[in-house]
Amino acid sequence: MAQKQQMLQFVHTDQQMPDKREPALRRQDFDEIYARFADGQAVTQASRCSQCGVPFCQVHCPVSNNIPDWLKLTAEGRLEEAYEVSQATNNFPEICGRICPQDRLCEGNCTIEQSTHGTVTIGAVEKYITDTAWERGWVKPATPVRERAQSVGIIGAGPAGLAAADQLRRKGYQVHVYDRYDRVGGLLIYGIPSFKLEKDVVERRAKLLADAGVIFHLGFEVGRHATLGQLRVQHDAILIATGVYKARxxxxxxxxxxxxxxxxxxxxxxxRTGLGDTVVDFENGRLNAKGKNVVVIGGGDTAMDCVRTAIRQGAKSVKCLYRRNRANMPGSQREVAHAEEEGVEFVWQAAPDAFLGDRQVTGVRAHRMHMGVADASGRQTPQAIEGSAFTLEADLVIKALGFDPEPLPTLFGEPNLKVSRWGTVMADPRTLMTNLEGVFAAGDIVRGASLVVWGIRDGRDAAAGIHTYITARAAAGQLAAE
Structure with a gap:
């Protein structure tokens, strides 16, 4: 009974987030905006969990994190056990604790949130658990029980590719990761700003994987340095986890x-500038918002990253132009709130018509939108309002309309690789194998642009599919030899 009383404290204890830096301070740098929970805060906030019979937080987590279990262990001060439970289902819990849109996933479906008591601060506790684990030396490189002779080539060092690499290395496979960029992490390192995910958090994970024996081939472009066919000869299985990078x-x-x-x-x-690289287009002002009137077009998390980055670069003004209303935007509502606090102006229900300026953009001509009837997805369809045109002054316009796949069959020199009409790689939903024997695909290149946590889930599933495929082939070969 005493243990049960240790939880269910939401009736006595209010929700509390970690300390958040003041907007005036965080506008001046790219440091993360939230502090870490103090030990006592984490214990207290974890104890608010109601330990539901059906944990909707877990149900709505793409990697099915055992959230009530590690909240209970945290409340009891059993942090190392909490970390073990947390990392059992998630290869990068400290990253998800920082960048997952918890308001749309676990926390948004928390039972006590639905009962108006305020959600358990799951993401902040997850970050606290794993950061503590790193500090106390509990996070160690994978040590396989036995080494396997078979090798797996993974194309892409983003969330899906890295999660698969971690899972496969733990099983003893020789894992080679190929990426065209010069650092490990994909969008984690180059796409997500440091005020959401400081880069040393990604870099220490990359080092951990390398220490575990994952071999990285950076600056390697499939199709230029080797075709997909050539990589297939070198490895027992291939995973395509390139993500989607082509701007709409x-x-x-x-x-x-x-x-x-x-x-x-x-x-x-x-x-790149924050990492110490020299970027010519940043130095010459083309990709620098300093002193400019900035208009960002789009309403997703990438648009939020852009407007908040422009604020920190010293933009004269920052406006976000989005054709739907706030309730229908795809991005995290917390990100919108952070942006508003930092001085971003949102122009809801407006879409661009034209861009003004002879050689250099000087403005965006837009029109107002009316929210019409809901479409098949349940979202209201925006419709233009006649005679509602207006103009926004702009020296820099940033397109944040989403991403599409690059033409992989052409780029990889593998015309037989089957893709959908949208250009995404087609893979068996159960095994994640493509139409090419031994070639698997996972992450955004299969499902389209999505969340980091879904990339992790897909990478884990692909690793399981690859393991099943290789062990089945090995068993068949052994039987044939007998």
């Missing part, structure tokens, strides 16, 4: 003038 285009008069840039180019330039 913005049509309309004037869309070709200077000063209209893709979101990923802009974010990559900012992140």
């Amino acid at each position: 285009e913005l049509e309309g008069p004037g869309s070709g003038v200077d000063g209209i840039v893709p979101a990923l180019d802009y974010l990559t330039a900012s992140n």
